Amino acid sequence: MDKPFAITLKPGSSLANHTGSWRTTRPEYVDRLPPCNAACPAGENIQGWLFHAESGDYEKAWHALVENNPLPAIMGRVCYHPCEGGCNRQHMDSAVGINSVERFLGDEANKHGWKFAPAAAASGRRVLVIGSGPAGLSAAYHLTRMGHKAVIYEEAPLAGGMMRFGIPKYRLPREVLDTEIQRLLDFGVELHLETKVTDVQQTMKDGFDAVFLGVGAHIAKRAYIPAGDANKVLDAVSVLRGMEDHDAPLLGRRVVVYGGGNTAIDVARTAKRLGAEESIIVYRRTRDKMPAHDFEVEEALQEGISIKWLSTITEAGMGERGDDIMVEKMALDENGFPQPTGEFERMEADSVVLALGQDADLSLLENVPGLVVDKGMIEIDAGMMTGHPGVFAGGDMAGNERTVTVAVGHGKKAARAIDAWLRGEKYAPLPKPELATFDRMNPWYYSDAPKTMRPVLDIIRRQSTFEEVLGGLDETNALFEARRCMSCGNCFECDNCYGVCPDNAVIKLGPGKRFQFNYDYCKGCGICATECPCGAIRIVAEEN
Amino acid sequence: MLKQTEGSHAVAEAVALCRPEVICAYPISPQTHIVEGLGEMVKSGDLKDCEFINVESEFAAMSVAIGSSATGARTYTATASQGLLFMVEAVYNASGLGLPIVMTVANRAIGAPINIWNDHSDSLSQRDCGWIQLFAETNQEALDLHIQAFKLAEELSLPVMVCMDGFILTHAYERVDIPTQEQVDAFLPPYEPRQVLDPAEPVSIGAMVGPEAFMEVRYLAHAKQMQALERIPQMAEEFKTVFGRAIGGLTHSYRTDDAETIVIAMGSVLGTIKDVVDEMRDAGEKIGVLGITSFRPFPIAAVAAALKNCKRFVVLEKSLAVGSGGIVATDVRMAVTGMGLKGYTVVAGLGGRAITKKSLHALFAKAGRGELEPVTFLDLDWQVVNRQLERERQTRRSGPAAESMLRDVGTVASKIA
Amino acid sequence: MSLQPVKFYQTGTFTVGNRLLAPEERSVQANMQRTNSLNSGHRACQGCGEALGARYAIDAAMNATNRQLIAANATGCLEVFSTPYPETSWQIPWIHSLFGNAAAVATGIAAAIKVKKQKGQGGDVRVVAQGGDGGTTDIGFGCLSGMFERNDDVLYICYDNGGYMNTGVQRSSATPPAARTATTMPLGPEPGNVFGQGKFVPAIAMAHEIPYVATATVADLRDLEYKVTKAMGIRGARYIHILVPCPLGWGTASHDTIRMARLAKETGIFPVFEAEYGEVKSVLAIRRPLPVEEYLRPQKRYAHLFGKSPAVATIARIQALADKNIRKYRLQARQGGH
Structure with missing residues (x-):
């Protein structure tokens, strides 16, 4: 077309105008440390394996998981999941059920017999x-x-x-x-x-x-408790270990567990399942000071375990049949430490199990x-x-x-x-990136999706059998749960930056390759950073 | 084919023969009969492959025309007077964008006071809008100029206004020779737009142009009109070959060979003037006529050539540059700069005021005697004017001038309480 | 056991793209082959909502028409920042004629296309007209109404930023009450723009009973694309009114453009809905209800409402307008409602 001068222009010719020169601040892509990963004592890349689980590729997810932890089926059961405590999703509805997805992946691996990826070449060491x-x-x-x-x-x-x-x-x-x-x-x-x-x-x-x-x-820690002969005083380690023998330990009708940790809870719940009519935990401080995890305390209470707070056992093997114990009430001082009150109570106990820690x-x-x-x-x-x-x-x-x-x-x-x-070197862990805190994110973009509850075993069966209390997720809700992950601090290729830039100054590199800023045209408005759901873009001052 | 018909209808038939693809219509007297005729032809199916759009204003009419023309459709519309003024922004835009729209202006006065009758104020107000303006003397010429207008517009990528006197031509029944479709097709090729909105070859039309190129853009618009100056006479020749009629061109001289006085005018009034000139010739006066067909581009050279042997000229125009005098006269004076001619401006026929042979006889005679004022208002009722001027001197709130004067004249006195 | 439908995506339907969605379910803007109808290098301000909205809308229209699209553009920011000689940002056939005639120019284009198609000289090309609120609700209103009434085959898109921003932020008939503009200064007994009767052109468009009317914002891309796509599937006159925040005119941070649009929708200030033949067919419900103050406070054009003594009565009047929208268009947050 023989275009008239000036009034008619060639399409897209504004590419000659590099608006990047207007910029006083520039966006940069960053990878931040997701709080779940930061909180995981096993150093799992939780977000990394959830990423694969989100697309339903459980095998890939499991492989990503076992790069750090070879025991996902176990971990998905016994881990106290500090990751979920860190999860940013709790600020929206509730934390992602990381632990349940982990268990699902572990169980899937066991079901399908997935193997670890081949090891590196033998070093001979x-x-x-x-x-x-x-x-x-x-x-x-x-x-x-x-x-x-x-x-x-x-x-x-x-x-x-x-x-x-x-x-x-x-x-x-x-x-x-x-x-x-x-x-x-x-x-x-x-x-x-x-x-x-x-x-x-x-x-x-x-x-x-x-x-x-x-x-x-x-090796169980002992506390000195004066005791007569008739009363059985056991330690938690022995009781739990004894559960693996052919004959279960005999604890009697009324069992008192002394301590406030998870082991105390484990023993009290085990005693209940072994037939104890009463399983009582005696703990010298209050519930909020108890080291045991709250959900375990809750499950124990549901199963009929009773807990005597602010109490210590001062004597065992008392009374005619030698099956009484003496409990002293405690009171917290101004520093929160329990102090004896001189107020005593006598209790019946067929056995006393000490759960006071191990060496x-x-x-x-x-x-x-x-x-x-x-x-x-x-x-x-x-x-x-x-x-x-x-x-x-x-x-x-x-x-x-x-x-x-x-x-x-x-x-x-x-x-x-x-x-x-x-190799004659000194191990130096990689420096940890900045934490992906919730305030850096734009939660609008995440749909409302409350946590999937795992099925819980019927209460009667929980009091009488050793069947697993907490069930697993099935495939559909595991997928759902995985997809609740917000990918805090790390680009998950949602295309928001690519879409929201008024200047088309974001280059999409293709699946798995993320994005690049086109600084020739980026005016530094910062919409990309504000609208990045997961906080993977930061704005920095332009240097010149 | 010879036909006794109304001027508007003759133009409608001519436009239809040009195979227009989009026609925008908004009613305003005295152009209504043209678009009514075209609308009927589209509705009846006589004019095929044409969209007839009843728009909501003249501004929309020209805007729709801009859109359709830019999309490669041969586009026509018509207007007059207030309508032309209402679309002015779009009129300038059409020429600025170089869109070959053809528009009939059925010339009519501009209010206030509102007046539906003929003069040239409307199109001459658009003197500098960038359109080519051709003035028809007769219905035959109006008809033929439309056919030429499409060809000229499309060749140059410029819009063309064909101006014909409202009522005097538009509503006059005369015999005209309506060409055949074959003749028109032979003369006017299909529209090949210079620029077009086409997804296959996208362009941005209508850029904002700053000081760095605006002058050049304006000069190029001027240069295009200068090209038109060359093409218009050629096209008249080509037209004559196909249709056998000498129509169009820049100017027409009538009995000017030895004329000492040449009367210059545009439009239908030329007929009356020629009658008077014939009579004066018969009486031995050396007088002739120069009709201007192309007002824009203004044929400076042709006018100068036509006037080179005369002693004086009289520009009789149906327009008034208020506060200055004549509009056409100004251009003519520019054309004869340095030729040492005596020039007179006569403002005549405003708002449909009749221009009589009697008045013209007197006027031309006075001119021949060298007694004419530089600017003359033909047949002005000085008594009425002077009385009003006096009223305004005496009373601050002297009331609306038009009503007061009408009361003086007595025309509508009975209708004003 | 499975209480939620499994089709839940990490980011729901709210982000531009989502790797978990089937390609045909992804937004046009997520596509690497999107047309970028309004290309880089345009001279819009940083964070311009109109530049964003225009690319969203026109890319969607291009996608819906298999790239057979012509656009007519009113004078205004969009025109000025996109086509200053010697460069244009448009990658589509595009024409700018005047401030007040975009709808009519589009009518002409549509007419030409129809004839060309009839004659077998052209394909099925579609037309979009676009302009700002000044070019639409004020100066271009006559042409717009004419186009509606004739039911011309044109989609008209209004990018509403609530004022004449190109000329230095003057009031338009789309400027909201109490807002400061260069011609409605925060002075006198009723500072800012008047509480007029309002001129909500989508409702006026509905009164023409044209086949399709919709509102949208740059904060809901998928909704916007859905509406443009739907509009391009309909013949006749269509109107989409898109709220596009203007950092310059509103006095907001350039990075808050989308956030402001979201707040306008979530507070009920700007109802998002679609209507067919004059009847509302669906609304985008409020997801997280907020008082209007959340929307007003970040904008400097309302700064005079939050001075030493907040203009409680004025804020209440604005809240009442939002509440009325919520009632009228039934925008109340719904369970699971998108």
């Missing part, structure tokens, strides 16, 4: 792992992935540590535990049961380049030079190494927070540190 609890299994798994030979020595006749001997079946069915351990063995982890290590240094001489200690803490058995380390033990725990550096080079430690023996999840995290971190150490 051997690492001794002492203890087959979550820390040991995790360390062995990660070391295997990195190409090292991991050999586990386990004192007990069965693997799993506290997951088997401390967690009741109604929370963790044993076939789930067995299946996930078997997968690790199939992966190449070598397991020697009933193999007690008494001298680490000696054992290491059997061709090991490093050692990871994950012996746990399974680690550190006897195998007695001759290792350089090791430091403080208050019953082994001291380790930031890279999980003890004072003795090549000896690493994790799990209950090396931390205040004694959960399966923390132990799995320790195992992974130690494995990475061991790997670095084997």
Whole structure:
């Protein structure tokens, strides 16, 4: 077309006008640390595996999950999910049921027999792992992935540590535990049961380049309580361990559990299931001070467990039949510490179970030079190494927070540190990005979708059987739950920036490739950042 | 085909023969009969492949025309007087965008006071709007100029106004020769737009142009009119070849060869003037006539050539540049700059005032004697004017001038309490 | 057990795109091959709502017509910032004629297309006319009404930013009550724009009983695209009125453009609905009800309402207008309602 001068113009010719020169601030894409990931003691990339679950690719999701944690079916049951406590979705409706999706993925993997991705090429290095609890299994798994030979020595006749001997079946069915351990063995982890290590240094001489200690803490703490003969005073560790024997422990009709942690709850609930008419927890402080997780307390109360708050047991084995105990009322002082009141109450108790915490058995380390033990725990550096080079430690023996999840995290971190150490390097974790806080997000774009509730076992069966209390999600609601994830702080390719830019200054790179700003035209208005649902764009001052 | 018909209808038939594709119509006297005729032809199916749109204003009429023309449709509309003024913004826009719309202006006075009768105030108010303006002397010429107008417009990508005197031509029944479709098709090729809105080849039409290029754009509009100055006479020749009639061109000289006095005018009044000139010639006066067909572009060279042997000229025009004098006269004076001619401006026939042979005889005689004032208002009732001027001197609130004067004249005195 | 329908997406239907949606369910703006009808390099202010709304609408219309589209544009910001010589941002056949005649120009285009098609000289090309609120509700209103009444095959899109922003923020008939403009200064006993009778052109369009009338905002892209697409599937006169916040005229931060549109809708200030042949057929319900103050407060054009002593009565009057919209168009938040 022979266009008339000036009044008629060639289409799209404004590309010659680089409006980027107007800019005083510029948008930048960022990746922030999602609060779930930040809160996960096992260092899972939760958002990462939820991403795959959202599209229904559960196998890919599971593979992403097990990059950090080889025990999702277990974790989906026993983890106290601090991730959900951090989840930004709670500011909208309720936290994403991360734990339930994790369990779903773990169960799917078990159902379909999914295998871990192949390990790295064999390095020829051997690492001794002492203890087959979550820390040991995790360390062995990660070391295997990195190409090292991991050999586990386990004192007990069965693997799993506290997951088997401390967690009741109604929370963790044993076939789930067995299946996930078997997968690790199939992966190449070598397991020697009933193999007690008494001298680490000696054992290491059997061709090991490093050692990871994950012996746990399974020696019950005792409190001195004057007691007569008739009254049975037991410890929680023994009771729970006894549940794995052929004959269940005999606790009687009226059971008193002394303590306020999750173990106390586990024992009280176990006692109920063993037939106790009354299962009573005696705890010296108030409910809000109780270390046990609230949902567990709630479940216990539902099952008919009663709790005596602000009470201590001062004497047991009293009375004619020796089955009475004396309880003293406590009162909190101004610092929140319980103080005796001098007010006593006598109670009947066929047995008293002490759930006052556990200590680690550190006897195998007695001759290792350089090791430091403080208050019953082994001291380790930031890279999980003890004072003795090549000896690493994790799990209950090396931390205040004694959960399966923390132990799995320790195992992974130690494995990475061991790997670095084997290569003569020092393990340096990557710096953590800025936290993806809720105030950086634009929640408008997320549909309203309350959390999916997991089915809960009927209350009568909960009081009489060891069937799993909490059910799993089915495929449809697992998908739903996964899709509740808001991808905090990380681009999930919602195309908002691409769409909302009045200047078409966002280049879409295609599926999986995210976006780029076209600074030739970006005027720096900032709409992209304001309208980014997940807060993955920041605005910075233009430098010149 | 010879036919006795109304001027408006003759124009409607001519326009129909040009195969217009979009016609916009809004009623205003005295152009209504043209679009009524076209509307009937579209409705009856005699004029095929044509959209006839009854718009809600003249502004919309020209706007619709802009849209359809820019989309490559041969587009026609007609208006007059107030209607032309109401569409002015779009009139300028059509030429600015170079859209070859053809519009009939059935010339009519502009109010206030409102007046439906003929003069040239409306189209001459659009002197600088960028359109080509052709003035018809007769109904035959009106008819033929429309056919030429489409060809001219489309060749140059410029809109063309064909001006014909309201009522005097539009409502006059005369014999006209209506050409055949074959003749028109042979003369007027299908519209090939210079620029068009087409998804296959998108362009942006109507950019905002700043000081850096605005002058050039305006000059190019002027240059196009200068091209028209060359094309109009050629086209008249081409027309003559096909239709056998000498119609169009820039100007027409009548008995000017040895004329000492040449009377210049536009439109139907030329007929009356020619009659008077014939009579004066018979009486031995050396007088001739120059009719201007193309007011825009203004044929400076042709006018100068036509006047080069005369001694004086009289521009008789149906328009008034209030506060200045003549509009056509100004252009003519510019054309003869330096030729040493004596020029007179005569403002005549405003608002339909009859221009009589008697008055013209007297006027031309006076001109021949060199006694004419530089600016003359033909047949002005000085008594009425002077009385009103006097009234206004005496009374601040002297009332509406038109009503007061009508009361003086006594025309409608009975209707005013 | 499954209480929710499984078709829930992480981001619902609210974001521009969603990798979980089937391609045909994604928005036009999410498409890498979208036409970018209004291309980069235009001279709109930072965060211009009109530039955004125009690309949303025209891209959707292009998509709906298989790119067989011509646009007529009224004078105004959109025209000035998109086509200053020597560059144009438009990638479609586009014409600007005058301020007040976009609807009529579009009628002419539609007429030409119809004839060309009849003659076998052209395909099925569709027409959009577009202008700001000044060009639509004021100076172009006559042509708009004429186009409606004749039921010409034109979609007219009004980008309403509530004033003559191009000429320096003067009042139009779409300027809301109490708003400060250069010609309604916050002075005297009733500062800002008058509480007039209002001139809500979508309702006037409905009074013409044309086949389709809709309102939309730049905050609800999918709704906007749905309406443009629907409109392009209908023959005859259609009208879509899109609220496009203007950072300059409203005195809002450039990054808040979409947020302001969202607040206008969520407070009930701007009802979002569609109507066919004069009857309301659906509304976009309020999702998170908010008092009008939330909408007014961030805008400097209402700053005089929030001085040392807040203009409680004026704010209440504006709230009453919003409440009336909510009643009249039944905008109340509904369970699960999008």
